[in-house]
Amino acid sequence: MxxxxxxxxxxxxxxxxxxxxxxxxxxxxxxxxxxxxxxxxxxxxxxxxxxxxxxxxxxxxxxxxxxxxxxxxxxxxxxxxxxxxxxxxxxxxxxxxxxxxxxxxxxxxxxxxxxxxxxxxxxxxxxxxxxxxxxxxxxxxxxxxxxxxxxxxxxxxxxxxxxxxxxxxxxxxxxxxxxxxxxxxxxxxxxxxxxxxxxxxxxxxxxxxxxxxxxxxxKKDNILLKNKSEIQFYKFIVFNKLNYFNNEQKLRLLRRYQAELRRFRSLKISDFFVLLYFYLKYINIRWIQKFFKKIMNKLFNGKRKHGKS
The missing domain is CATH 3.90.550.10 (Spore Coat Polysaccharide Biosynthesis Protein SpsA; Chain A)
Structure with a gap:
């Protein structure tokens, strides 16, 4: 028993x-x-x-x-x-x-x-x-x-x-x-x-x-720690569990991971390329276009700041 x-x-x-x-x-x-x-x-x-x-x-x-x-x-x-x-x-x-x-x-x-x-x-x-x-x-x-x-x-x-x-x-x-x-x-x-x-x-x-x-x-005073947890958790979902979801669900989960990253800090170039890889994998043209625009803006702004210094 x-x-x-x-x-x-x-x-x-x-x-x-x-x-x-x-x-x-x-x-x-x-x-x-x-x-x-x-x-x-x-x-x-x-x-x-x-x-x-x-x-x-x-x-x-x-x-x-x-x-x-x-x-x-x-x-x-x-x-x-x-x-x-x-x-x-x-x-x-x-x-x-x-x-x-x-x-x-x-x-x-x-x-x-x-x-x-x-x-x-x-x-x-x-x-x-x-x-x-x-x-x-x-x-x-x-x-x-x-x-x-x-x-x-x-x-x-x-x-x-x-x-x-x-x-x-x-x-x-x-x-x-x-x-x-x-x-x-x-x-x-x-x-x-x-x-x-x-x-x-x-x-x-x-x-x-x-x-x-x-x-x-x-409790209402744990927002920062909860946000760190959300980033770690949705990174796990993206890298380990996406295949268990349909394409529409995959894209929503990717966007959630992206949103949690942005809530915590500015996206790094490495973040863009990781997310771009998954958007390309699951082919969402609208989000790919947005990513290229953001990447170019980030690269352009970085070069402009470097030139001023």
Missing amino acids: IKLAIVIPYYKLTYFDDTLESLSNQSDKRFKVYIGDDASPENPERLLEIYKDKFEFVYHRFNENLGGTSLAKQWERCIGLTNNEDWIMVLGDDDVLDKTVVASFYKNEKIFYNKTNVIRFATKKIFGSKVKEDDAFTHPIWEDAADAFYRKFNKTSRSSLSEYIFSKETFLKYGFYNYPLAWNSDDRAWLDFSDNKPIYTINESCVYFRISDYNISG
Whole structure:
């Protein structure tokens, strides 16, 4: 029988009781929780004492804070606490599962077994302490990872780390890429972890993910780091994943990479030629003409400045 580990990278006490309560309310207790305390100033042990007989968990406090410099590496060292479980969920310390999530996972085992490496659930949002009262956000039952990502890119879908369960085997093969703030680390993970198999969705149960001033999604002061992450992530898409998309999607992803570069700094000549290579490869005459114009302007302006000096 497959086994499920629920991994919680812990740092903040606010709303953590809600997370633990949702685990204690699971109708199916065939899971083990691993809590990795990232040297938090808010000790959760008194709260954990309340739940010691309600579900099985391991609590480990790390001596050094890692999430402050590399959130993706903190996720990985928390996963390192697990034992012989086959599947892993990384649950935010303020996110919540409805009571049937684990039961639905095992109920669907016969359908997804050996056919996928990545499973996701329907979701609802919590703003602060208030659940948004709307229908659950659902997905196609089977979907290619590239299609799932592109729907999010196109703002017709959404995605959060907590709503996924993934195989430990594929995690060990790829790991989480260490982007700044782990921004896009989960999006890249589903493209990698899927390993050419479709994502399977369980729409009958919900994961509630929270947006608040206490988490990265709710903060407004991380713009520069998020922009650096966007550049790195879309460079990865352009150089490694474009073949998974159709030509129209490829061109939109190229333009996004170009836009993120320009948001961060002026384009270099090397940037122009890299992007021109891909535009030529996928033949978009209008964008090629724009590129030649920009390249000539940049070369002309560079020569003019050099002549003045």
